[in-house]
């Protein structure tokens with residue numbers, strides 16, 4: 001059995017659709033219009049210990065819903081989840097000792113207390129020994145510079161300061177698994193880097209398994225060994241960034257700057273001219289295996305001052321997956337007196 005197993009998990013929410021106008025409101029009181037919202041549809045995947053998984057998808061794809069099910073806050077409508085030998089929503093107390101959770105949009109700290117007091121409270125909740133607490137605080141300080149704002153009340157912390165505190169609170173008991181739902185949202189580049197380094201260091205030193213959702217491509221490039229892309233609640237891709245690139249990048253561009261403008265070029269095997277401008281010519285090559293051969297032929301015959309190779313960037317590839325896997329029937333009416 002894998003470290004984390006998600007087997008054909010679905011989650012649906014029943015929500016009331018509010019009617020417009022006074023008459024609509026009265027109707028809603030008497031006969032509410034209920035629809036089922038399918039947030040997660042038959043998702044299956046497994047994760048091995050020590051992996052860092054990027055759980056991606058457009059807004060409303062069902063990422064936060066899956067994270068909530070994985071950490072036991074919500075239970076699935078159908079299917080099975082097992083994390084580190086536990087069924088998360090059934091064994092919440094035991095399970096919570098093994099996981100750390102950070103929601104970028106929600107705080108787990110005590111709003112009115114100095115930030116450090118929240119850590120002290122978590123120390124007691126998780127029964128962390130004083131020696132281990134001191135050692136962890138030193139490590140957090142080194143990686144996240146907590147001492148700069150440790151005695152400031154949480155409500156006065158900036159977003160970047162609070163997120164660093166949230167991460168420290170989530171890792172105080174050294175959980176084996178860390179769930180992060182948009183941990184870098186709204187943060188400046190420096191704080192993002194600190195948080196990424198922190199995650200990488202814990203993963204490397206302690207084999208902490210990480211599942212994170214993010215809309216930041218740099219988070220994905222820097223952190224994730226594997227990417228899962230969800231669209232309209234369904235799995236659209238499971239693999240590495242490299243595999244994703246190979247699957248979706250149709251061609252590479254080679255932009256060559258010649259020493260002098262070239263009037264005529266003999267046809268090149270595997271490459272077609274896309275555009276020319278001054279001394280520059282852009283060649284399109286369909287298969288990345290052919291790039292080296294094309295470059296060799298050009299530099300053997302001409303004087304070249306610069307060569308740039310461009311493939312599709314990760315962001316545009318992910319955009320393609322989002323566009324191809326989209327479905328429009330996310331909301332299904334199950335019960336209505338007015339339809």
Ligand SMILES: Nc1ncnc2c1ncn2[C@@H]1O[C@H](COP(=O)(O)OP(=O)(O)OP(=O)(O)O)[C@@H](O)[C@H]1O
Nearest residue numbers: 013015037039057058059060061062063064065066
């Ligand atoms: N408690 C809830 N009650 C009703 N519908 C919900 C609830 N939570 C989520 N949903 C719906 O489920 C769908 C998936 O929501 P979810 O928050 O999981 O998306 P997400 O992928 O995290 O999006 P984002 O990138 O915007 O954070 C959405 O259509 C959302 O409106």
Ligand SMILES: [Mg+2]
Nearest residue numbers: 063064065181
């Ligand atoms: Mg979300």
